[in-house]
Amino acid sequence: MNISLSPELDMSDLLQVSTQTLGDVEIVLCTGRMDASSCPLCEKVIQGLIKSGKQRIVFNGSGLSYISSAGLRILLATKKDLSHLGGDLRLACLTPAIRDVITMTGFNRIFTLYESESEAVASFS
Amino acid sequence: MSEKCITVRADLADLDEVITFVEEVLNGEGVPERIVFDVALATDEAVTNVMNYAYPAGDGSLTVTCELRDAVITISVRDNGSPFNPLATPLPDITSNLEDRQVGGLGVHLIRQLMNEVAYRRDGDENILSMRKQIPIAVIDPPPLN
Structure with a gap:
């Protein structure tokens, strides 16, 4: 699945979300x-x-x-929802600047940060 | 550089335009990427507040001014909405656990963390939020040659 807000625009900073x-x-x-x-x-x-039953999600923020x-x-909100379902949201591949934002907001107390996507995926097994 | 400014609708649809403006101005001055990140994010938080809350009764606009002088970046966000001092909002508890965690006030908390100085004033019918960020002298890059 690959969705963008305005697919006709070629703007690198426009949010794009894909799943795998x-x-x-x-x-x-x-x-x-x-x-x-x-x-x-x-x-x-x-x-x-989540509605389709997925309970283990890795958020890859590399881009x-x-x-x-x-x-x-x-x-x-996602972490709370998944936690109630017995699942989890884990964060991977964050840039140093975004890691700092996570720390500034105390989200590092709530989320475990993984260096790579594969580490985050493996942490579920 | 002289001051550069942009005026947009107080509508989240125009948020990207403001951030692109700030990033382009600072990149054009050779400001290091990491400083641009911090200032863009602080501007995002300030502008998002105005877009979400300043004009409960209808349409309005806001103006963002960007200035670089003596290695200090100053961003001012002005609107004509209801009087509102975002700096008077309660500080969030960033130490609480997942279940108790609230995100209200996080935007202003981020602005305080990302910038060196933040000040609010009401001038006539304007809310003015001024944010300053000092660039460490050693990390100022020369502007691009072209």
Whole structure:
């Protein structure tokens, strides 16, 4: 699945969300800016996965230009939803600048950060 | 550089335009990537607040001014909405666990963390939020040759 807000525009910072299945783990790859205007797209994709019964999700942020508090709100809500279902959301491949944002907001107390996507996927087994 | 500014609708649909403006101005001045990241994110948080809350009764606009002087970046966000001091909002508890965690106030918390100085003032019918970021002298890159 590959969805973008405005596919006709070739703007590298426009949020794009794609998903991939690895065993019983879903990878959500976001590229561009995850801000208040674009993050509903990511939320929609993740909610779709949860509704279809997926409970183990890895958020790969390697292509994010940045994530604002609106995007963090979605990660937190997703983690809470999955936690209630017995699943989890794990974060992988964050850039140093975004890792700092995670630390500044105390999200590092809530999320375990994985260096690579494969490490995050393996952590579920 | 002189001040550069952009005026947009107070609508989240125009958020990208503001951030692209700030990034282009700072990149054009050779500001290091990491500083551009911090300033763009702080601007995003300030502008998002205005777009979401400043004009509950209808349409409005906001103006973002970007200035680089003596290795200090100043971003000002102005709107004509209801008087609102975002710096007076309660600080979030960033130490709580998953179940108790709230994200209200996180945007302003991020602005305070990302910038060196933040100030709010009401001037006539304007809300003005000014944010300053010092660029460490050693990391200023020369502007591109072209």
